[in-house]
Amino acid sequence: MATYNVFRLQSQGSHQNIKQSSEPIPTIEGHEILLKIRAVSLNYRDIAITKGQYPFPVKTQVIPCSDAAGEIVEVGSRVEGFKVGDRVIASFDGTNLYGPQKNWNHGHGGPVDGFLREFAALPATAVVKIADEANLSFPQMAGLVCTGVTAWNALYGNIPLRPGQAVLFQGTGGVSLTGLMLAKAAGARTIITSSSDDKLEFVQKKYGVDHIINYKSTPDWAAEVKKITGGEGVDYILENGGSGTIKQSIECIKMGGSIAVIGFLAAAKQEDMPDVAGLALSKGCIVRGITVGSKQLLEELVQFVVTKGLEPPVEKTFGFSPEEVMAAYEYMQGGSHVGKICISIE
Ligand SMILES: NC(=O)c1ccc[n+]([C@@H]2O[C@H](COP(=O)([O-])OP(=O)(O)OC[C@H]3O[C@@H](n4cnc5c(N)ncnc54)[C@H](OP(=O)(O)O)[C@@H]3O)[C@@H](O)[C@H]2O)c1
Structure with a gap:
């Protein structure tokens, strides 16, 4: 055999x-x-x-x-x-x-x-x-399989991203970089955070992200995001940190914007757990858990990537x-x- x-x-x-x-x-x-x-x-x-x-x-x-x-x-x-x-x-x-x-x-x-x-x-x-x-x-x-569909789901699985809107990505891992590729191709304004200035410089040069913020040297990165967006905040956030970062995310989401809760890389201590319900209410925003996604989303993603000639x-x-x-x-x-x-x- x-x-x-x-x-x-x-x-x-x-x-x-x-x-x-x-x-x-x-x-x-x-x-x-x-x-x-x-x-x-x-x-x-x-x-x-x-x-x-x-x-x-x-x-x-x-x-x-x-x-x-x-x-x-x-x-x-x-x-x-x-x-x-x-x-x-x-x-x-x-x-x-x-x-x-x-x-x-x-x-x-x-x-x-x-x-x-x-x-x-x-x-x-x-x-x-x-x-x-x-x-x-x-x-x-x-x-494209897990990472790609997750990022596509965050941007198109509920209220679809529109050209000119602003999207924030947390960190420079697979989900963020793939989301950045998709959002840029869709005509969005993009902001990425990282713990490393070298990574930020690299992402700006190689992937053309519009704005960069170091979340270690700028712990109140939400204030920076608001400054960049003229006080309004961003329309979408790909939330990779989870409970430890979502307070800042809600701080800099636009009124009515969408936060896709994807990762759990920065868990908050129980005593620091944010009041997500109250904060979400204050912004009228969507806080939406993402569970990868269906084959239908994978098909849509593949069509977009192939038609646009994107390079994951x-x-x-x-x-x-x-x-x-x-x-x-x-x-x-x-x-x-x-x-x-x-x-x-x-
Ligand atoms: N819900 C779902 O369906 C789904 C699907 C896929 C992935 N995920 C989850 O999404 C997360 C990211 O996955 P991945 O595959 O992209 O991981 P990855 O490639 O390992 O990327 C992780 C990156 O996240 C950044 N990071 C870590 N702590 C952070 C913090 N406190 N604030 C902002 N950024 C932080 C770091 O970027 P810097 O080095 O630049 O700081 C790190 O390199 C993981 O938790 C994963 O389990 C969930």
């Missing part, structure tokens, strides 16, 4: 517990495609899962990583619309085709196996085709050997990255 290389997280606690082994190549049912995975992208979620800090279910000995891009190598007898050689990306939750997330039970690389492996059998309904003319690398495609922000790509996989996880944990970290699977 033909075998392939696969990594499994033997137990939670550390990324060092991710071990490579050899397993039979999956066989497909009539409604499935066999995907030769060519790249995965890493998310903060993957780090939280290895450390045992992810607040949702995780399968025992899970295959890590939610974001896969690859080529179809076999098509099931009942599948229409796909052929061998098509480039596709897999939706974060293959069961969530449209609308809000139904539960946390089907996200790849958590409650069900993910894609740190060479092959995967997937229902054809769970993948999105990348147009032949699209000039995207496999790591760039993989970066991949910072570094590692190889598929055990040493390289460890290095990729360590690089992500180190936090020096700007944009996405990926693993290429040749």
Whole structure:
């Protein structure tokens, strides 16, 4: 029986517990495609899962990583619309085709196996085709799955962003940089924060963000945002810090604006917990939790990225050997990255 290389997280606690082994190549049912995975992208979620800090279910000995891009190598007898050689990306939750997330039970690389492996059998309904003319690398495609859909959901999942509006991104990680790419392409005015002046300078030069603020040297960054926007505040915020940053976010959201609560990177101490209800009321703003997003959102995102010829922000790509996989996880944990970290699977 033909075998392939696969990594499994033997137990939670550390990324060092991710071990490579050899397993039979999956066989497909009539409604499935066999995907030769060519790249995965890493998310903060993957780090939280290895450390045992992810607040949702995780399968025992899970295959890590939610974001896969690859080529179809076999098509099931009942599948229409796909052929061998098509480039596709897999939706974060293959069961969530449209609308809000139904539960946390089907996200790849958590409650069900993910894609740190060479092959995967997937229902054809769970993948999105990348147009032949699209000039995207496999790591760039993989970066659209969780990060891309999350950022798209923040900007278009409720009241859609309009040209000329102002958007604030917290930090220079994958979600922020991908959101920046989308918002700029949509004609928005953009502001980004970071703990590092070097990162801010880099993001301004390479990605053309309109305004930068160091949230370490300017702890009252909301005041700076208001100054930049003539006292009004921004229309959208991609909130990556969570309870520790949301007070400042509400301070600098425009009246009636939208805060997409995405991350939990800066939790507030219980005694410092802000009164979000009262603060939101004072601004008449939307405080909306984001749960990645559906396949429908992924399709909309892919269409926008391909039509506009956008280049998803991949910072570094590692190889598929055990040493390289460890290095990729360590690089992500180190936090020096700007944009996405990926693993290429040749
Ligand atoms: N809800 C969802 O569906 C969903 C989906 C995807 C991701 N997430 C979450 O979103 C967050 C970001 O994910 P990611 O993949 O983009 O992570 P990432 O690539 O590791 O980026 C993290 C960046 O956040 C910034 N940061 C850390 N603490 C901050 C603070 N107090 N204020 C502002 N920025 C801060 C840092 O930027 P600087 O180094 O520039 O300071 C850091 O590099 C994570 O919590 C992740 O779990 C949620």
